[in-house]
Amino acid sequence: MVTNPQPTIVQAPIHLRIADDIRMQIERGDLAPGDPLPTLAQLCDRWSCSMNSARGAVALLKAQGLINAGRGRAPIVRVPPARVIRSSEGHQVAKDLALRPEDERGAIGEAEATLGMSIHDQDFNATYNTITDSELADLFGIASNAPIMRRQFQAADPRTRHLLSSSTSYIPRTLIESNPDLLNPNNEPWPGGGQHQFLTVGIEIMSIIDHVTARMPTTVEAQQWNLADGVPLLTSRQIAFDRDDRPVDVSDATYPADRTEFRFTTRLRPWTTEAGDQPS
Amino acid sequence: MVTNPQPTIVQAPIHLRIADDIRMQIERGDLAPGDPLPTLAQLCDRWSCSMNSARGAVALLKAQGLINAGRGRAPIVRVPPARVIRSSEGHQVAKDLALRPEDERGAIGEAEATLGMSIHDQDFNATYNTITDSELADLFGIASNAPIMRRQFQAADPRTRHLLSSSTSYIPRTLIESNPDLLNPNNEPWPGGGQHQFLTVGIEIMSIIDHVTARMPTTVEAQQWNLADGVPLLTSRQIAFDRDDRPVDVSDATYPADRTEFRFTTRLRPWTTEAGDQPS
DNA sequence: GAGTGGTCTAGACCACTGT
DNA sequence: CAGTGGTCTAGACCACTCC
Numbered sequence: 001m002v003t004n005p006q007p008t009i010v011q012a013p014i015h016l017r018i019a020d021d022i023r024m025q026i027e028r029g030d031l032a033p034g035d036p037l038p039t040l041a042q043l044c045d046r047w048s049c050s051m052n053s054a055r056g057a058v059a060l061l062k063a064q065g066l067i068n069a070g071r072g073r074a075p076i077v078r079v080p081p082a083r084v085i086r087s088s089e090g091h092q093v094a095k096d097l098a099l100r101p102e103d104e105r106g107a108i109g110e111a112e113a114t115l116g117m118s119i120h121d122q123d124f125n126a127t128y129n130t131i132t133d134s135e136l137a138d139l140f141g142i143a144s145n146a147p148i149m150r151r152q153f154q155a156a157d158p159r160t161r162h163l164l165s166s167s168t169s170y171i172p173r174t175l176i177e178s179n180p181d182l183l184n185p186n187n188e189p190w191p192g193g194g195q196h197q198f199l200t201v202g203i204e205i206m207s208i209i210d211h212v213t214a215r216m217p218t219t220v221e222a223q224q225w226n227l228a229d230g231v232p233l234l235t236s237r238q239i240a241f242d243r244d245d246r247p248v249d250v251s252d253a254t255y256p257a258d259r260t261e262f263r264f265t266t267r268l269r270p271w272t273t274e275a276g277d278q279p280s
Numbered sequence: 281m282v283t284n285p286q287p288t289i290v291q292a293p294i295h296l297r298i299a300d301d302i303r304m305q306i307e308r309g310d311l312a313p314g315d316p317l318p319t320l321a322q323l324c325d326r327w328s329c330s331m332n333s334a335r336g337a338v339a340l341l342k343a344q345g346l347i348n349a350g351r352g353r354a355p356i357v358r359v360p361p362a363r364v365i366r367s368s369e370g371h372q373v374a375k376d377l378a379l380r381p382e383d384e385r386g387a388i389g390e391a392e393a394t395l396g397m398s399i400h401d402q403d404f405n406a407t408y409n410t411i412t413d414s415e416l417a418d419l420f421g422i423a424s425n426a427p428i429m430r431r432q433f434q435a436a437d438p439r440t441r442h443l444l445s446s447s448t449s450y451i452p453r454t455l456i457e458s459n460p461d462l463l464n465p466n467n468e469p470w471p472g473g474g475q476h477q478f479l480t481v482g483i484e485i486m487s488i489i490d491h492v493t494a495r496m497p498t499t500v501e502a503q504q505w506n507l508a509d510g511v512p513l514l515t516s517r518q519i520a521f522d523r524d525d526r527p528v529d530v531s532d533a534t535y536p537a538d539r540t541e542f543r544f545t546t547r548l549r550p551w552t553t554e555a556g557d558q559p560s
Numbered sequence: 561g562a563g564t565g566g567t568c569t570a571g572a573c574c575a576c577t578g579t
Numbered sequence: 580c581a582g583t584g585g586t587c588t589a590g591a592c593c594a595c596t597c598c
Contacts, residue, residue: 013566013567015567015568016499019499020499039582039583039584040584041582041583049568050568050571051569051570051584052567052568052569052570053567053568055584055585056568063343063496065495069584070576070577070585071575071577071583071584071585072575072578072582072583072584074584075584088546091548092548092549095548099551204550204551206547207545207548208545208546208548209546210542210543210545211541211542211543212492212541212542212543212544213363213514213540213542214494214512214514214537215512215537215538216345216512217344218344219299219300219340219344230496232496232512234492257494257495257512258495260493261491262491262492262493263490263491263492264368264490264492264546265488266371266372266488266489267487268371268372268375268485268488269372270484271375271379293586293587294586295586295587319563319564320564320565321564329587329588330587330588330589330590331565331588331589331590332586332587332588333586335565335566338565349565350565350566350595350596351565351566351593351595351596352566352594352595352597353595353597354564355565
């Protein structure tokens with residue numbers, strides 16, 4: 001039997017009503033970015049509820065990424081940080097760069113191009129391992145116990161120690177061991193230079209597929225990136241294919257969603273006459 | 281002066297320690313997806329804390345999207361839902377489809393192709409308005425008070441009433457008013473068919489730029505989509521350009537991040553012989 | 561009906577921010 | 580120093596699930 005044929009009108013929980021009221025004030029502009037919220041005392045006076053219920057409302061707004069709160073200070077309406085654009089056009093730029101002479105490649109790194117910050121101003125760290133992983137091996141189409149090179153890259157702000165970028169790249173070891181230089185992390189300026197490194201072993205990247213989704217960060221990730229509450233992480237897995245459409249590199253990365261925007265360009269084949277058959 | 285030259289060792293808050301312990305159990309596999317968590321009573325016994333502190337731990341795990349909780353039932357480790365892949369290759373498919381005869385276009389809709397669900401099994405709704413918006417006008421390069429057509433599309437599961445898709449498209453009105461059919465929402469099968477509609481007014485879409493990021497849903501969005509706690513929304517703005525690289529359509533959409541994955545393919549120009557010299 | 565988590569209260573202590 | 584929010588406790592009532 002259905003429980004409520006004549007549904008009893010239930011008040012929404014008090015903390016939801018408070019949170020909704022504040023959200024509307026923010027959306028209407030009564031509370032501008034940077035403005036402080038009412039104090040907890042004012043809220044529980046205004047709504048005649050206990051402190052903890054008012055706290056619940058503020059906690060919800062925090063979890064939704066609308067406000068910044070901290071001890072000893074009234075919470076303020078969040079000011080959205082500047083967005084870093086990560087464009088798929090960068091793949092082509094990196095490929096073009098790979099053919100240029102050494103000094104030119106060094107001058108323009110991926111970090112500089114997207115973060116507007118020289119790589120020398122970053123606390124950069126690379127770790128190389130050789131692993132086996134049946135799932136990745138499956139993706140590469142190699143034996144499940146075949147050695148895979150794992151390269152982990154992290155850059156942090158030297159002052160704040162907060163992460164600026166973090167990615168992990170996987171390559172079947174047999175593809176690159178003909179050039180011992182590629183197995184040494186000290187030779188690595190940046191993963192963006194990966195296309196040049198593939199060049200030294202005769203591999204040309206012809207296409208890249210990006211897989212993008214998002215999730216909430218773990219507690220550890222939130223403090224590594226210095227994420228405010230309610231900020232998701234964008235996750236990206238890039239798979240690079242060579243001339244034979246063989247996957248040669250898998251690269252996983254995460255980005256804070258409040259300061260990152262992915263931008264992908266799709267060029268379509270023209271309609272006219274007989275449709276031209278080579279894409280982009 | 282720095283506050284803590286010899287930082288006093290502070291215990292992490294009890295609810296963080298509890299949450300971390302449970303997270304580790306999940307990551308180690310001691311708690312598999314679908315398994316119930318310890319009850320609150322067990323937790324505050326095990327950690328000798330109050331109920332509310334144990335609640336705090338569970339609330340954090342909920343906010344991080346690790347568990348599903350509900351009244352009267354122990355929270356369970358979340359089982360990730362099946363992912364719907366939204367591929368940029370779909371743009372080309374839609375373009376090819378636009379030239380096909382009517383019956384063929386009707387048979388294969390965007391909804392069917394990506395959701396595996398006929399459009400007839402969905403509660404579909406379209407609303408058309410004419411608006412003015414200086415920000416969009418700026419993007420289109422038209423006068424700031426020029427009329428812009430807004431088309432809102434929503435599809436819901438007829439049984440559960442939950443959203444299955446939601447998007448809003450903007451088009452400068454002058455581009456399409458030569459064909460009155462395009463101003464009537466009842467003629468609209470699905471926004472994916474938009475390329476065919478542009479065809480009727482002599483516009484060919486030549487490229488599409490996707491802007492992708494993520495944010496937490498509002499309370500209203502969470503219930504419209506039936507989102508579990510801790511699930512972000514992926515947001516996408518697609519801008520379509522015609523033969524003259526003029527923006528002709530802006531389309532905003534949101535997708536639940538736990539069941540959506542974007543997939544973008546970038547094809548790179550070959551290196552061989554003389555490198556092509558026009559830079560994208 | 562017993563047990564569960566969701567909501568709420570009242571009151572306490574502490575860390576941090578301003579002045 | 581006063582005032583703020585963050586953490587925590589003890590205890591209560593209710594909605595819901597399962598037996």
